[in-house]
Amino acid sequence: xxxxxxxxxxxxxxxxxxxxxxxxLSVALVIVIAVFGGAMLDILVANVGIVRFLVxxxxxxxxxxxxxxxxxxxxxxxxxxxxxxxxxxxxxxxxTLLSTVHGLKVLMKEDFTPTGADRIVFTWAPIVVFMxxxxxxxxxxxxxxLIAQDLNVGLxxxxxxxxxxxxxxxxxxxxxxxKYSLLGGLRSAAQMISYEIPLTxxxxxxxxxxGTMSLNTIVENQGPWFTDWYVFQQPLGFVIFFIAATAxxxxxxxxxxEADSEIVxxxxxxxxxxxxxxxxxxxxxNVFIMSALLVTLFLGGWxxxxxxxxxxxxxDPGSLxxxxxxxxxxxxxxxxxxxxAPFYLLRSSTPWWQALIAGFLLFNVLAxxxxxxxxxxxxxxxxxxLWFMGKTxxxxxxxxxxxxxxxxIRIDQLMGFAWKWLLxxxxxxxxxxxxxxxxxxx
Amino acid sequence: xxxxTRRPSADDPRVLLDEEIGVYEQIPPYPPRTEREAExxxxxxxxxxxxxxxxxxxTHGVLRVVLKxxxxxxxxxxxxxxxxxxxxxxxxxxxxxHQAICYTDPLEYISSLFCEWSPVIAFEKLLDVExxxxxxxxxxxxxxxNRIASHALFMGWFALDxxxxxxxxxxxxxRDEIVEMLAALTGQRMLFNYFRIxxxxxxxxxxxxxxxxxxxxxxxxxxxxxxxxxxxxxxxxRRARGLGTIDSATALRxxxxxxxxxxxxxxxxxxxxxxxxxxxxxxFDIPTRTEGDVLxxxxxxxxxxxxxxxxxxxCLHQMPDGPIMARLPRLLRPRPGRAYAAIEGPRGxxxxxxxxxxxxxxxxxxxxxxxxxxxxxxxxxxPGNLVADTMAVMASLDPIMGGVDx
Numbered sequence: 001x002x003x004x005x006x007x008x009x010x011x012x013x014x015x016x017x018x019x020x021x022x023x024x025l026s027v028a029l030v031i032v033i034a035v036f037g038g039a040m041l042d043i044l045v046a047n048v049g050i051v052r053f054l055v056x057x058x059x060x061x062x063x064x065x066x067x068x069x070x071x072x073x074x075x076x077x078x079x080x081x082x083x084x085x086x087x088x089x090x091x092x093x094x095x096t097l098l099s100t101v102h103g104l105k106v107l108m109k110e111d112f113t114p115t116g117a118d119r120i121v122f123t124w125a126p127i128v129v130f131m132x133x134x135x136x137x138x139x140x141x142x143x144x145x146l147i148a149q150d151l152n153v154g155l156x157x158x159x160x161x162x163x164x165x166x167x168x169x170x171x172x173x174x175x176x177x178x179k180y181s182l183l184g185g186l187r188s189a190a191q192m193i194s195y196e197i198p199l200t201x202x203x204x205x206x207x208x209x210x211g212t213m214s215l216n217t218i219v220e221n222q223g224p225w226f227t228d229w230y231v232f233q234q235p236l237g238f239v240i241f242f243i244a245a246t247a248x249x250x251x252x253x254x255x256x257x258e259a260d261s262e263i264v265x266x267x268x269x270x271x272x273x274x275x276x277x278x279x280x281x282x283x284x285x286n287v288f289i290m291s292a293l294l295v296t297l298f299l300g301g302w303x304x305x306x307x308x309x310x311x312x313x314x315x316d317p318g319s320l321x322x323x324x325x326x327x328x329x330x331x332x333x334x335x336x337x338x339x340x341a342p343f344y345l346l347r348s349s350t351p352w353w354q355a356l357i358a359g360f361l362l363f364n365v366l367a368x369x370x371x372x373x374x375x376x377x378x379x380x381x382x383x384x385x386l387w388f389m390g391k392t393x394x395x396x397x398x399x400x401x402x403x404x405x406x407x408x409i410r411i412d413q414l415m416g417f418a419w420k421w422l423l424x425x426x427x428x429x430x431x432x433x434x435x436x437x438x439x440x441x442x
Numbered sequence: 443x444x445x446x447t448r449r450p451s452a453d454d455p456r457v458l459l460d461e462e463i464g465v466y467e468q469i470p471p472y473p474p475r476t477e478r479e480a481e482x483x484x485x486x487x488x489x490x491x492x493x494x495x496x497x498x499x500x501t502h503g504v505l506r507v508v509l510k511x512x513x514x515x516x517x518x519x520x521x522x523x524x525x526x527x528x529x530x531x532x533x534x535x536x537x538x539x540h541q542a543i544c545y546t547d548p549l550e551y552i553s554s555l556f557c558e559w560s561p562v563i564a565f566e567k568l569l570d571v572e573x574x575x576x577x578x579x580x581x582x583x584x585x586x587x588n589r590i591a592s593h594a595l596f597m598g599w600f601a602l603d604x605x606x607x608x609x610x611x612x613x614x615x616x617r618d619e620i621v622e623m624l625a626a627l628t629g630q631r632m633l634f635n636y637f638r639i640x641x642x643x644x645x646x647x648x649x650x651x652x653x654x655x656x657x658x659x660x661x662x663x664x665x666x667x668x669x670x671x672x673x674x675x676x677x678x679x680r681r682a683r684g685l686g687t688i689d690s691a692t693a694l695r696x697x698x699x700x701x702x703x704x705x706x707x708x709x710x711x712x713x714x715x716x717x718x719x720x721x722x723x724x725x726f727d728i729p730t731r732t733e734g735d736v737l738x739x740x741x742x743x744x745x746x747x748x749x750x751x752x753x754x755x756x757c758l759h760q761m762p763d764g765p766i767m768a769r770l771p772r773l774l775r776p777r778p779g780r781a782y783a784a785i786e787g788p789r790g791x792x793x794x795x796x797x798x799x800x801x802x803x804x805x806x807x808x809x810x811x812x813x814x815x816x817x818x819x820x821x822x823x824x825p826g827n828l829v830a831d832t833m834a835v836m837a838s839l840d841p842i843m844g845g846v847d848x
Binding site: 082083084085179180183187252253255256259261263264403404405406407408409410411412413 | 490491498606615671672678681833
C-alpha cells in the first residue's frame with residue numbers, strides 16, 4: 001500500500017485523498033438532510049432575516065476580490081494606453097487574466113515579518129483595512145431589492161465603517177518598525193481624518209433634501225427622470241464629495257500614504273505576500289465602493305436616466321408545446337450554419353471548420369444579447385444593476401484617469417485644502433440648502 | 443552536556459540562532475570622525491533620522507541621503523557619496539590618450555557625448571591639432587541632440603518625483619528616438635565613444651539623417667504637447683514654485699553652473715562666455731530666469747531644448763563638406779604641458795584638466811563634473827522643506843551619480 005502510494009504523482013495523491021473524503025461527506029450530508037431536513041428548514045424560515053444577511057455578506061465577500069481584479073486590470077490597461085504603452089496583453093484575451101495571476105502570485109509569495117515588528121498588530125492590520133472597505137458595501141443598493149441590508153442609518157453606517165480603515169493603516173504603520181511605514185501611517189491618519197469631515201458635511205445638504213439616511217430610499221427618490229438626480233440640486237456637494245472621496249480612497253493626487261517617490265510604499269513598505277495583497281485589494285475595493293456611493297447619492301444609483309416605455313415580453317415557454325423542443329434542437333444549428341455561411345462563402349481562404357467556429361461564437365454572442373435584452377425588459381433588477389455598474393465604472397475610470405494624469409500634492413497643501421477650502425465650501429453648501437428649503441418650503 | 447542557549451528565529455522556528463537578533467543601533471555605527479558628523483548625528487528633541495537610499499526608488503542612482511527629520515520637516519541632511527566610485531581619473535592615467543576617452547564616457551551616462559567632448563578638446567590642445575570643420579559641425583549636431591535627450595529625461599524624472607506617472611514614459615519616447623538615431627550614427631545607444639582626438643569616428647550616414655529628418659519634422663510640436671501636461675497643471679506648478687530657491691550670489695558661491703545658475707538670472711553659458719568649437723558662428727539665445735526655484739530650473743531646461751533645436755537646424759543647413767578626422771599618428775605623444783578645456787554640458791560646465799609628461803599616457807587628468815558641484819548645494823536647499831520635496835529639489839538639480847562618484 002505504501003509503495004503504491006509513493007508511486008502516485010502529486011495530482012494522483014490529491015485525487016485519491018479528496019475523492020473518498022468527498023464521497024463520505026456527501027453521503028453524510030444526504031443522510032443529515034433526510035433526517036433533520038424538516039427541522040432545519042423550519043429554523044431557517046423562522047430566522048429568514050439572519051439567513052438573508054449571512055447569504056448577502058458571503059456573496060459580498062466572494063465578489064470583492066473579482067471586482068478588485070477588474071479594477072486593477074482596468075487601471076493597468078488604461079494607464080498604459082495613456083502612457084502610450086500596450087499594457088498587459090499576454091495572459092488571457094487582451095491580458096484580462098493578468099490581475100488574477102497577480103492575485104495568485106501574491107498568495108504564493110513569502111509572508112515575511114520583519115524583526116522588531118509587533119507581530120499581532122502587524123498581522124491584524126491588513127485584515128482591518130480589508131474588512132473596513134468590504135463592510136461598506138453592505139448598505140449599497142445595487143439594484144431594486146438587491147441590497148444586503150437596508151439600514152435606516154445606512155449612510156451613517158457607511159461613514160462609520162469607512163473610518164475604521166484609518167485604524168488599520170495606523171496599525172500597519174506603527175507595527176512595521178520602519179520609519180517609512182510610520183510616516184505613511186501618520187500621513188494616512190492625518191489625511192483621512194481631515195477629509196472625513198468635508199466628506200460627511202457635503203452630504204448633509206443632500207440628507208436634508210432626501211429626509212432619510214437609508215441609501216435605498218435616497219435612490220428611490222431620484223426618479224424617474226435624470227433631472228431628479230441630486231447632482232443637479234447639489235452640484236457643490238457633489239464636487240466636494242468627489243474630491244474628498246478621492247482622498248478617502250487614497251488615490252492620486254491624494255495618494256500620499258503610499259507615495260513611492262517619497263516614502264517608498266508608505267504603510268505597506270514591510271508587507272509582503274497576502275498581507276500586502278489585502279492592502280492592495282482594499283485600495284481597489286475602496287475605489288469601487290466610493291464610486292458606488294457617489295453614484296448612489298448623486299447620480300440616481302440604479303435608476304435609468306429616463307423612464308423606458310412599459311414593455312413586457314410574456315415568456316411562457318410551456319405554451320409552445322412541442323415547438324419548444326424543436327426550437328431548442330433546431331435554432332442553434334440553423335443559426336450557426338447561417339452565421340457561418342458568410343465567413344465560408346465570402347472569404348475563400350477560410351476552412352469550413354473555422355467558419356463553423358466563428359458562426360457558433362457569433363450565435364452565442366447574439367443569444368446572450370437576446371437573453372440580456374429580455375432580462376432587461378422583464379426584470380427590474382437586471383436593468384438596475386446594468387445602470388448601476390455602468391455609472392460606477394464610469395467613475396472608476398475617472399479615478400484611474402486622474403492617476404494617469406495628475407502629480408501628487410504635498411502634505412501641507414493637502415491639509416490646507418481640506419480645512420481652508422473644502423470645509424467652508426461644504427458648510428456654505430449646507431447653509432444654502434437649508435435656507436432654500438426654509439424659503440421654498442418642502 | 444551543555445545547555446542549549448540558542449533561541450528559535452522569529453521567521454523560521456526550526457532555525458536556532460546563536461545570538462539574539464536585536465534591532466540595530468542608530469546610524470552611524472562608528473564614533474563620529476568630524477565635528478560636523480558629531481553635530482549631525484546628535485538628535486534634538488522630537489527629531490529622528492531616516493535613511494534614504496541607496497535603494498530608495500527615487501534617488502537618481504545610488505545616492506544615499508541621511509535625513510534628520512522633525513515630523514515631516516527636514517532639519518538637516520547628510521549626503522553619503524561613493525557607491526559608484528570607479529576611480530576614473532586614475533584609470534585614465536594608466537591608459538593612452540585614445541583609451542582615456544572611453545573611460546570618461548560613462549561618467550554622466552545620460553549625456554555621454556559631453557563627457558567625451560571635454561577631454562577630447564583638452565587632448566587636442568595638448569597635441570595642437572586643427573579639427574576639420576565638418577567634424578566640428580558633426581560634434582555640435584550630435585551633442586545638441588544628446589542635450590535634448592538629457593533634458594527630456596530630466597522632465598520625466600522630475601515629474602515622477604512629484605508623483606506624475608505619465609511624463610516619464612512620454613519623455614522616454616522622445617529620448618528613445620534620439621538615442622536610436624545616435625546609435626545609427628555612433629554604433630551605441632548609451633555610451634557612444636564617438637569623438638576622437640582630431641575629429642569624429644564616422645561620417646553622417648543615411649539612417650541617421652533620415653531618422654533625424656523625420657524627428658525634426660515633428661519634434662517641436664511633440665515636445666510642446668508633452669510640456670502642456672505639466673506646465674498647465676496647477677498641482678505641479680504649485681508644488682514647484684518657490685521651492686528650493688537659491689539666489690545668484692549663493693549660486694556663484696556654491697560654484698553652480700549651467701541651467702541651475704542661469705535659473706537665478708546670470709546668463710553664464712560656456713558656449714558664449716568661453717566659446718569653443720563652432721558655437722561663435724551659430725545663432726542661439728541663452729535663456730535665463732530670475733526666480734531661481736525648482737520651477738525656474740525646470741522651465742529653463744525646457745527652453746534650452748528649443749534653443750538646441752535651433753542649433754541643430756543651423757548645423758544641418760551650414761554643414762560643410764570635407765574630412766572628418768585630422769591626420770594624426772596612431773600613437774600620440776604630446777609635448778609636456780598642461781591643457782584645460784571646458785564645455786557646456788546639459789548640467790553645466792564640464793571641464794577637463796590634463797597634464798602631459800611626454801609619454802603616450804596622460805600624467806594626470808582632473809575631471810570637473812557639474813553634478814558633483816551641484817550636489818553640494820542640497821545642504822543649503824533642503825532644510826526647512828518637507829520630506830516630499832527633498833526628491834523634487836534633488837531632481838531639479840539634475841545630478842547623475844556616475845558623474846558625482848566618478
